[in-house]
Amino acid sequence: MLTRALLFLLDSIGGFFGGVLLLRFMMQAFRVSFSNPLGALVVQLSNWIVAPLRRILPGFMGFDLASLLPAYALQALLLLARVALLGGMHIGFGAPEMLVAFIAGQALLATLRLGVYLMIGALVLQAVLSWINPYSPFSQPVNQFTRPLLAPLQRIIPPLGMIDLSPLAAILLLQLILIFL
Known part of the structure; x- marks a missing residue:
């Protein structure tokens, strides 16, 4: 019971x-502006680790490794904690190298899954904002965030009257990707 509570936390x-x-x-990769409430919140919540890492981890081909690598490392640490708390270090892993390889691979998959869930959440948020308040301060950054995924789909799927079905198609495609991850 205590183990489950600790794992939950x-x-x-x-x-x-x-x-x-x-x-x-992802916001930096998709060129989303940080000069809005959402961008300011993300920067304030992550600057404690990203700012010091930027001094030692340069970007790579325009991608911010100081944001990506801590996200991956955090997934790896969570998996390692789960294995340790559930007693998996002694069961099923012969050598420590096998455990490291397992954790590294599963952390990569967990990071990819998290990215897909973020995109699905942004698509749902975009749909809700378009119905409730399309002029919300969050609408512009969410539109910028989802544009790289929706733009190719919007070229293929024409709108039906005033209804754009490309977000629905994008969510279906992302759900399909999750099945394989």
Whole structure:
């Protein structure tokens, strides 16, 4: 019972900060402006680790490794904590190298899954904002965030009257990707 509670807390806190770090990476990769309430929130929540890492971790081909690598490392630490708390270090892993390889691979998959969930959440948020308040301060950054995924789909799927079905198609495609991850 105590182990489950501890795992819940670790997953919740680690998932939140991993999501923030990955959101910061994706916002920079998709060229989303940080001069809005959402961007300011992401920067304030992640600057404590990203700013010091930027001094030692340069960007790579325009991608901010100081945001991506901590998100990946946090997923790896969460998996390692889960294995340790559930007693998996002694069961099923012959050599420590096998455990390291397992954690590294599973952390990569967990980071990719988290990125897909962030994109699905942004698509749902975009749909809700378009119905409730299309002029919200969050509308512009969410539109910028989802544009790289929706633009190719909007060329293929024409709108039906005033209804754009490309977000629905994008969510279906992302759900399909999650099946394979």
